[in-house]
Amino acid sequence: MFWPVRRAAAYNDLMKKIIIESGVCGEKVEVTADSQDGRHVTVRVGKCCQFIERMKPDLEKEPLDAYRLMSNILNSPIYQSASRCLPHVTCPVPSAIHKVIEAEAGLAVPVDVKITFERDGGKE
DSSP: OOOOOOOOOOOOOOEEEEEEESSTTTEEEEEEESSSSSSSEEEOOOSOOOHHHHHHHHHHSSEHHHHHHHHHHGHHHHHHHHHHHHHOOOOOOHHHHHHHHHHTTSSSSSOOOOOOOOEEEEOO
């Protein structure tokens, strides 16, 4: 079971917004998350690619229950939608959407995530 993280006062009332730079495809995706009760989170997708656009109806139709989302990856409606809509399984957008929901619900502190490739001990 996940328990809400004590958030800094500066984060309590702010709607979370993320920008995902997906990598080699060159797409940028903007997502906002807002919760009035710390559990049910409304997601809005702004700028995005044609494939994330296909996910919008699934993501935006009703608030998502953050606690249920974080309990089982196979039952996540975000990953289920991604499975139907995205052509590339390593797209980081579904994971990033989970992160912004998690932060908005107070289940994690909003901290940037980064993947870096290294070659022979040095960066690519």
